Amino acid sequence: MQHKVIDADDVVIKFAGDSGDGMQLTGALFANMSAVYGNGLATFPDYPAEIRAPKGTVSGVSGFQVHIGSHPVCTPGDYCDMLVAMNPAALKANAKCLKRTALVLVNEDAFDDAGLEKAGFTRNPFEELHIDDRTIISAPITKLTEESLKDSGLDTVSVHKCRNMFTLGMACFIYGRPLEYIYGYLEKKFGRKHPEMLAPNKKVVTDGFNYAAAIQAVPNTYMVAPAELEKGLYRSITGNQAIAWGLIAAAEKAGLPLFCGSYPITPATTILEELAIYKNLNVKTMQTEDEIAGICTAIGASFAGSLAVTTTSGPGLSLKSEALGLAVMTELPLVVVDVQRAGPCTGMPTKTEQADLDEALYGRNGESPLPVMAAHSPAHCFEAAFMAAKIALEHMTPVILLSEGFLGNGSEPWKIPSMKDCPDIKPRFAAEREGAFSPFERDADTLAREWAVPGRKGFEHRVGGLEKTHCGVLSNDPVNHELMVSERAEKVARLAACIPALKVDGPSHGRLLVVGWGGTYGHIATAVASVREKGADVSSAHFDFINPLPENTEEVLSGFGRILVCELNGGQFADYLRSRHPGHEYIRYNKIQGQTFLAAELGDAIEKAL
Amino acid sequence: MSQYTFKDFKSDQEVRWCPGCGDYSVLAALQRILPKVCEEKGIEKEKVVVVSGIGCSSRLPYYMNTYGFHSIHGRATAIATGVKVANPELCVWQASGDGDALAIGGNHFIHAIRRNVDINIMLFNNRIYGMTKGQYSPTSKFGAITKTSPYGTVENPFEPGSLVLGAKGTFFARSLDVDLALNEEIMLAASRHEGTSVMEFLTNCVIFNNGAHAEISSREHRADHTIVLRAGEKMIFGAERNRGIMLDGWKLRTVTIGEDGVGEDDILVHDPHSDNIGLQMMLAEMKGPEFPVALGVIRDVASPTYDKCVCEQCGSVTAKASIRSVDELLTSGSVWEVK
Numbered sequence: 001m002q003h004k005v006i007d008a009d010d011v012v013i014k015f016a017g018d019s020g021d022g023m024q025l026t027g028a029l030f031a032n033m034s035a036v037y038g039n040g041l042a043t044f045p046d047y048p049a050e051i052r053a054p055k056g057t058v059s060g061v062s063g064f065q066v067h068i069g070s071h072p073v074c075t076p077g078d079y080c081d082m083l084v085a086m087n088p089a090a091l092k093a094n095a096k097c098l099k100r101t102a103l104v105l106v107n108e109d110a111f112d113d114a115g116l117e118k119a120g121f122t123r124n125p126f127e128e129l130h131i132d133d134r135t136i137i138s139a140p141i142t143k144l145t146e147e148s149l150k151d152s153g154l155d156t157v158s159v160h161k162c163r164n165m166f167t168l169g170m171a172c173f174i175y176g177r178p179l180e181y182i183y184g185y186l187e188k189k190f191g192r193k194h195p196e197m198l199a200p201n202k203k204v205v206t207d208g209f210n211y212a213a214a215i216q217a218v219p220n221t222y223m224v225a226p227a228e229l230e231k232g233l234y235r236s237i238t239g240n241q242a243i244a245w246g247l248i249a250a251a252e253k254a255g256l257p258l259f260c261g262s263y264p265i266t267p268a269t270t271i272l273e274e275l276a277i278y279k280n281l282n283v284k285t286m287q288t289e290d291e292i293a294g295i296c297t298a299i300g301a302s303f304a305g306s307l308a309v310t311t312t313s314g315p316g317l318s319l320k321s322e323a324l325g326l327a328v329m330t331e332l333p334l335v336v337v338d339v340q341r342a343g344p345c346t347g348m349p350t351k352t353e354q355a356d357l358d359e360a361l362y363g364r365n366g367e368s369p370l371p372v373m374a375a376h377s378p379a380h381c382f383e384a385a386f387m388a389a390k391i392a393l394e395h396m397t398p399v400i401l402l403s404e405g406f407l408g409n410g411s412e413p414w415k416i417p418s419m420k421d422c423p424d425i426k427p428r429f430a431a432e433r434e435g436a437f438s439p440f441e442r443d444a445d446t447l448a449r450e451w452a453v454p455g456r457k458g459f460e461h462r463v464g465g466l467e468k469t470h471c472g473v474l475s476n477d478p479v480n481h482e483l484m485v486s487e488r489a490e491k492v493a494r495l496a497a498c499i500p501a502l503k504v505d506g507p508s509h510g511r512l513l514v515v516g517w518g519g520t521y522g523h524i525a526t527a528v529a530s531v532r533e534k535g536a537d538v539s540s541a542h543f544d545f546i547n548p549l550p551e552n553t554e555e556v557l558s559g560f561g562r563i564l565v566c567e568l569n570g571g572q573f574a575d576y577l578r579s580r581h582p583g584h585e586y587i588r589y590n591k592i593q594g595q596t597f598l599a600a601e602l603g604d605a606i607e608k609a610l
Numbered sequence: 611m612s613q614y615t616f617k618d619f620k621s622d623q624e625v626r627w628c629p630g631c632g633d634y635s636v637l638a639a640l641q642r643i644l645p646k647v648c649e650e651k652g653i654e655k656e657k658v659v660v661v662s663g664i665g666c667s668s669r670l671p672y673y674m675n676t677y678g679f680h681s682i683h684g685r686a687t688a689i690a691t692g693v694k695v696a697n698p699e700l701c702v703w704q705a706s707g708d709g710d711a712l713a714i715g716g717n718h719f720i721h722a723i724r725r726n727v728d729i730n731i732m733l734f735n736n737r738i739y740g741m742t743k744g745q746y747s748p749t750s751k752f753g754a755i756t757k758t759s760p761y762g763t764v765e766n767p768f769e770p771g772s773l774v775l776g777a778k779g780t781f782f783a784r785s786l787d788v789d790l791a792l793n794e795e796i797m798l799a800a801s802r803h804e805g806t807s808v809m810e811f812l813t814n815c816v817i818f819n820n821g822a823h824a825e826i827s828s829r830e831h832r833a834d835h836t837i838v839l840r841a842g843e844k845m846i847f848g849a850e851r852n853r854g855i856m857l858d859g860w861k862l863r864t865v866t867i868g869e870d871g872v873g874e875d876d877i878l879v880h881d882p883h884s885d886n887i888g889l890q891m892m893l894a895e896m897k898g899p900e901f902p903v904a905l906g907v908i909r910d911v912a913s914p915t916y917d918k919c920v921c922e923q924c925g926s927v928t929a930k931a932s933i934r935s936v937d938e939l940l941t942s943g944s945v946w947e948v949k
Contacts, residue, residue: 036946235945249936259696261688279924280931281939284695286920289721293688296681296718300661300692303679304700308692326682415948416940454677454693454700457656462621462671464680465664473623474672 003213004220005176010040010069011224012077013171015164016094017086017107019052019062022164026084027064028411030171033181035236035413038226040069042378042522043411044076044596049266049350056110056118061093070225074377074522076410078598081222082174084167086110086141088119095129103135105170107163109142137217141166148207152200162204169208176223179209230415237414239378239407240267243311243337244274246385248281251307253386254393254425258283259306261297263290263316266349267405268339271311291319295336299323302332303463305453307389311337314356315346317400321363327398328368328488330463331440331449333427334398335388339408342594351594352406354518355569360400361547361576367485369492371395372547374402376521379414381407384544386422393427395495396448402546404519404568406596427451430459437461439472440484446498447491496548502556506532506539512610513560517543517573520597524566527602536610546573549580557584564589564609566602612645614655619644621675632787632813632822633667633734639793640703640732641674647801653701660703661690663710666741667734667813670705684715687722690729691916698917701801702729708749709739712768716748723777725916726805730797733770733810738819756818771894774808775887775909781807782894783907786827787814792838792905799907805915812903826903835898839880839906846877847902854878855893855901862892864901882910 015027024045031043046063053060067077082103085091087110098104104126116125126132145166149159165182172179182205190198212218237245251258262272264287276285284306288294295310302308312320317338327334340356342348360372371391375384381403388401430437430450437459440449452459461472467484469475504513505525516524521542528540541556543549557563557577565574566589574588589605591597619641627633648655658676662668663686671678681689690704711719711733722729738756739745745758749770753762774782781803783796793811800807812823826835837847837855845855846867854877856863865872882890890909897903933939 032944036944038946038948229948231948233941233945233947235940235943245936245939248939252936257696259692261692278933278939279927280933281936282924284920284924286691286695288688289717292685293691293718293721296685296688297692297695299681300679300689300694301696302692303677303689304659304693304696306696308696322682323685326685330679416945419935419937419940454659455657455697457654460656460675460677462674462678462680464671464678465682466680 003218006220006222008222008224009071010067010073011081011175011222012065012067012079013082013084014063014065014080014094014097015084015167016061016063016090018055018089019048019050019060020055021062021086022161023062023086024064026164026168027066029168029182029185031066031411032236033177034066034068035234036181037177038229039224040071040073040227040229041236041413042067042073042076044406045409047350049348056087056089056115058089058093058119061090063090063094068224069227071227072229075526075596075599078600082171084171086163086167088115088121088125091125092119092121092129095131098131098134103137103174104131105137105139105167107141108138109140135219139170139211139215139217144207144211145204148204149200152203154200162201165201165205166208169205170212173209173212174218174221176221179205229413232415234413234415236411237379237382238270238409238411239375239381239403240270240339240409241274242379242381242414243375243385243401243403244271246382247275247307247309247335247389248278248283249382249419249422250386250389250425251282253419253422254307254389254427256305256307256427258309259298259301260284260309260311261286261288261294261301262311263288263294265291265313265316267341267408268311268313268316268337270408271337271339291316292323295320295323298334299327299330299332302334303454307393308333309335309337311339313339313341314343314359317356317359317363324370324398325364325366325368326465328364328370329465331396331488332398332463333392333396333451335385335392336398336400337385337403338400339403339405341405348594350405352404352519352596353569353592353594354404354520354567355572355592356402357546357569357572357576360402367489369489369547370397371399371492371495372402373399373545374518374543375407376518376542376544378407378410378412382414390423390425391495393425394448395446395491396428396451397492402518407519429453430456438470439463440468440470442487442491446494447487493548496551499545499550501552502541502543502550504539504541504556504559508539508556509559510539511537511561512539512606513557513563514538514540514606515543515563515565515577516540516567517546520566520568523597523599523602526599527606530599531603531606536607538606538610543573546576554581557581561585562587562609564606566597566605568592568597612649614645614648616641616645618655619675621673623672625673626669627666628817630814630816631666632736632811632815633670635787635790636732636734636793636811636813637670637673639790639797643794643797643801646798647701650802651701657699658701658703659693660705661686661693662705663715664741665707665710667705667707668710684710684713685718686710687715687718687731691722691727694727694729695917695920698728698921704729704731706731706733708733708735708737708747708770712748712770712773720773720777723774723779723806723808726780726913728804728806728915728917730800730807731809733808734813735770735810736813736815736819736822737767738815738822740815740818744818769895770808770810771908772891775891775894778887779808779909780805780911780913781907782810782909783807784810784812784905786812786823786836786905788827789905796907799910803910805913825898835902836905837902839882839893839904839908841880841882841907844874844877844879862896862901882907885911
């Protein structure tokens with residue numbers, strides 16, 4: 001049949017099913033295919049904490065959201081243009097995120113009495129969810145996959161594992177995507193290791209594509225043209241991968257080996273996994289016995305002359321507190337990456353939040369300030385990790401880099417930088433001298449001490465958690481303690497002169513400044529742009545550096561009548577900003593649901609604040 | 611001859627342990643063997659790193675003129691591990707007390723042993739918390755009366771040797787603070803051992819647990835209540851050198867040579883290099899009044915070290931890898947060009 005082809009500026013698709021249905025892979029393949037095609041792209045995987053929650057239940061639904069555009073996009077999208085629901089639970093879990101015009105593709109075979117009951121439906125699920133006015137494509141995906149593969153020789157379990165490929169084939173037809181990319185992927189995945197799986201997978205994705213083309217249920221197809229992106233070489237990258245690569249890049253630039261001591265924790269684990277691959281790039285990783293050993297092995301490695309890193313999430317950061325204090329006290333370079341998740345305590349491990357800010361800023365005993373930075377998008381994680389390492393090595397301090405589950409798992413296209421364009425990193429190795437080495441003598445400008453690594457003759461010295469004089473001698477002298485405390489604080493404060501100025505998106509003076517930090521960047525930018533398009537007097541500013549704040553912070557804030565601070569916590573950054581820059585009218589917009597902002601809700605909040 | 615003497619390893623810091631503290635002799639032994647260690651390994655003294663946790667004995671790095679790291683309570687083993695894995699060319703020594711290594715740091719302790727990281731752990735066991743002024747430790751005897759156990763403890767102590775061997779440790783030795791020569795002997799053996807070497811020093815705390823090991827360390831009792839085990843030597847002890855250790859079925863037995871038909875041939879010969887961890891465990895656990903306490907190197911077996919395995923893996927992966935730089939990494943795999 002003839003389908004009407006509609007040009008779309010952007011489209012949001014969510015693939016959802018049981019955690020065993022392969023929806024993460026399906027979504028990632030669709031996303032990568034779109035990236036290579038040239039679309040603007042942002043993704044967000046949303047999965048349960050359980051590896052295999054009870055089959056068919058709402059708690060076991062795993063989803064992967066893809067936002068593609070004919071222009072650069074910077075959020076995974078608020079509402080879906082298409083939902084793929086492999087079972088009734090997936091439909092139920094995602095019904096609220098459907099646009100009024102949405103297309104809903106369901107696997108009819110999973111909508112039997114048992115399936116409906118498991119998802120808690122008592123009558124027609126579409127009516128019960130009030131989505132019966134959407135375009136529903138009900139396809140017997142299980143039966144069609146079985147039919148497609150009846151001569152393949154695969155057993156039933158293997159056949160059912162191919163249902164996601166049938167679905168992907170249908171999605172490719174609906175969005176006008178040729179299957180070559182998928183074929184290429186399948187050849188790479190199965191060609192050598194499991195050649196028996198190659199032909200069936202190719203067949204089933206093709207059959208899915210052809211089935212969608214043949215049925216009348218698909219009213220239109222949609223074309224999202226390539227976006228106009230800056231020229232260059234691109235790849236798709238997740239936040240966690242970008243952090244790992246940023247750290248490897250910093251080590252190479254600094255001419256140091258990279259050491260990562262970490263303990264697996266959701267959603268940070270994939271950084272350790274990624275780093276563990278690259279032993280060929282002078283990277284050593286240790287999966288330690290606990291979080292404390294993660295940071296302590298890193299501190300040991302730092303003392304021994306490596307760029308040292310530990311990666312974790314909130315509960316792990318709590319366990320690392322005392323050792324972080326040791327790194328503050330010994331003034332050793334160290335990067336601590338916290339991929340935040342919903343807390344407190346174990347909280348909601350797979351859900352995103354920005355509530356570890358207070359912990360990063362203040363979560364140690366004594367006066368122990370350290371630089372705190374935040375990454376604002378999956379691709380920005382590379383630059384943020386690189387900068388965190390640069391600051392640690394050049395200023396001799398531990399640095400906390402805050403990321404978020406949303407950034408760590410999310411992906412977007414990334415224009416690949418060349419290492420020659422990345423800034424130099426010059427570790428503060430001790431200069432040659434006559435006489436004894438004083439480990440806590442400081443640079444006159446930055447107040448950073450020097451780094452003398454074991455193995456270097458004549459620089460033998462002792463560091464530790466006890467207060468010391470500049471010469472490294474233990475001291476309980478009250479005046480010395482106050483001096484050392486103030487110097488360590490001043491060292492961090494003076495970083496403000498070395499970090500980029502805060503940028504304002506929009507006019508530098510006006511009625512309202514929308515402020516954010518971390519992973520809310522895309523949503524805030526989208527919301528502010530849409531409100532400004534309506535003629536509103538609003539600008540935005542996004543903080544990548546939190547401690548210290550950029551030098552021009554006061555100047556920026558002073559340009560506006562009101563400041564709306566938006567964050568995914570109870571208002572931690574708003575409190576912090578007000579304590580550092582009092583005298584402005586601050587309003588807050590907070591969300592603590594383990595979910596990202598919706599650009600639409602931010603738009604409403606901005607209009608209300610104007 | 612070594613280019614160094616013990617003076618090269620003494621720092622200018624005043625040693626601030628209590629007069630009569632058992633830690634002095636361990637410090638002295640370390641300073642005395644390090645010239646020989648450097649000579650044997652062919653290394654300069656700047657390759658020596660001493661790491662410690664928190665507690666009286668953990669002040670040791672300040673008294674050594676080497677690179678030193680006085681860290682936080684319980685974490686010395688993890689920090690020492692990081693130092694060694696980051697740079698396996700360093701010669702790493704760790705000083706920890708019974709609280710530091712076996713209470714708050716117990717997890718790191720057993721995992722370092724499991725991995726067999728090539729570090730030398732000097733475990734100062736005085737069976738008390740001295741620095742916090744007299745609370746019981748995980749090695750205090752059942753019923754020990756201390757400030758936090760005024761009516762006696764109701765918990766069993768750890769035997770460090772059992773813990774080390776239980777974690778399949780590759781080296782365990784024991785000495786008495788008062789026996790400077792034996793301290794040096796086991797330290798040199800620990801230095802020669804590749805892997806995690808645990809040396810338990812039974813030390814006295816003159817202030818809070820005076821006589822911690824008096825029943826075996828006092829001059830009149832030492833010969834009868836301890837046995838120094840040495841590779842290839844018969845397990846004979848006693849002031850008159852007429853007592854020995856025999857295997858009796860599955861158990862050890864203390865015997866007197868010349869009595870009940872027991873001859874020297876019946877006495878066990880010590881083999882720390884055998885992988886018979888069961889026998890070594892029995893030796894490590896011997897205690898009075900039935901048995902003498904075993905001193906010397908109880909177990910010393912060869913096994914790959916963690917730090918070497920890490921380096922070898924890095925080397926073999928690098929040899930086969932096609933990606934050699936970050937630029938090559940960034941442009942590897944699925945990339946596309948926007949023109």
